[in-house]
Amino acid sequence: MRTKLVAGNWKMHGNLATNQALLNRVREASAGLSCGCAVCVPFPYLAQAQASLAGSKVAWGGQNVSEHGQGAYTGEVSAAMLVEFGCRYVLVGHSERRALYGETDAMVAAKFAAALQAGLTPILCVGETLAEREAGITGVVVTRQLDAVISASGISALGKAVLAYEPVWAIGTGKTASPQQAQDVHALIRARVAESDAAVAQGLQILYGGSVKPGNAQELFAMPDIDGGLIGGASLVADDFLAICSAA
Ligand code: PEP
Numbered sequence: 534m535r536t537k538l539v540a541g542n543w544k545m546h547g548n549l550a551t552n553q554a555l556l557n558r559v560r561e562a563s564a565g566l567s568c569g570c571a572v573c574v575p576f577p578y579l580a581q582a583q584a585s586l587a588g589s590k591v592a593w594g595g596q597n598v599s600e601h602g603q604g605a606y607t608g609e610v611s612a613a614m615l616v617e618f619g620c621r622y623v624l625v626g627h628s629e630r631r632a633l634y635g636e637t638d639a640m641v642a643a644k645f646a647a648a649l650q651a652g653l654t655p656i657l658c659v660g661e662t663l664a665e666r667e668a669g670i671t672g673v674v675v676t677r678q679l680d681a682v683i684s685a686s687g688i689s690a691l692g693k694a695v696l697a698y699e700p701v702w703a704i705g706t707g708k709t710a711s712p713q714q715a716q717d718v719h720a721l722i723r724a725r726v727a728e729s730d731a732a733v734a735q736g737l738q739i740l741y742g743g744s745v746k747p748g749n750a751q752e753l754f755a756m757p758d759i760d761g762g763l764i765g766g767a768s769l770v771a772d773d774f775l776a777i778c779s780a781a
Contacts, residue, residue, distance in 0.1 A: 537754060537761040537781040538569035538695060538738050540656060541768025542596060542624060545575055552578055556585035558771035563590040568761060568781035571622050572768065573656075576610055579618035587619065594622030594653070597630060600643035612651030623648050624763075625655040626678065628701045638681035646686050649693055656695045656763065657682055658742070659722070663702035671700075672721050679725060688729040696722060696739045697763040703743025705765055712752045712759075715741045719758035747776035754781050 547555075552574070563570055571592040574582045582593040599609035615623055625648060626641035636644075641657070648655040659678040661671040675698065683691065698718050700710050710718075719739045727734035741753050742763030753759055761781050767773040 535736065535738055535760050536569055538571065538740060539761050539774075539778045539781050540571040540573060540594075540622065540695075540697075540740065540763050541774055542573050542627070542742075542763055542765050543575060543578075543768060544596070544629070544765060546769055547575065547578060549578075549581065552581055553585065555769065555771050555774075556582060559591055559774065560586055560589045562771075562775045562778070566590060566778050568778055570778055573622060573624050579615070579620065583619040592621040594620045594624070594656070596624045596627065598623045598625065598644050598648050598653070600640060600647050602647070612647045612653055615648075615653060616651050621654055622656055622695070623653050624697075625657050627658045628660055628699055628704060632701070638678055639685075641678070642681045642685035645682050645690070645694070649686060649690055654693060654695060656697050656740070658697045658699050658763070660699040660701050660704075660743075666700065666702065671718060675718060675722060676725055679722060683726075683729065688726065688733055691726055691737060692730075692733045694737075696737060697742050698722060698739060699742035699763060705744070707744050709744040709746075709749050709753070710741070712756050715753060716756040716758055719756070723758050745777060747773050747780070750777045750780035 573594045573596045595615045598612050625644045630636045645655045659675045661674040665674050723734050738760040740761045740763045741759045745762045
């Protein structure tokens, strides 16, 4: 039986004061949660997340990681640095990174490998654009994104990772995939992994992301292959994020 996980992606939002209020609320409420819970915060606030959440049930992580170990890579942050701030998770291949910063499947695969090597749990994001869905190639796109990581790191690596299916057309748009649309892609992903390793497929947490709100979380999380959510906008509002965690 897979446990559910709800991870917040704060994106580039927050300041020390608003973060503290949010972290305090999440920490207080976390004792009563039966799902896993995490927040992925901007790099400058990792120390604040660590100080606020250490010893609680809430894990924290980064939103991006360099594929390189160290060196002359101005502006980049290594996996080892994230580990020093107590991170358990890191988002890899979020669609905003792919679309706005030119991250290719190969770069995402290299970042995934770097995260794993440092002992982090990568949350690998995959998903199709609206044009790709309308062209009927959702499965092709998601499989290509997944296969890039499997070829680089091997199937067993997925046993130490979390997947997030995030249709690009549903992120930050208020349009959510229907529970059945999401379930279909989650089942496709699990079947693809099962072709190589049935046990890894069975244990793999596959989160859904894309305009998850308190009002739609429960029906999404009730689907058999949806193991929780990656939450953007709603993770910035304590009541909403905690309601979504309760739904899980
Ligand atoms: C995200 O950024 O991963 C996300 C799912 O955003 P939102 O919940 O705002 O659609």
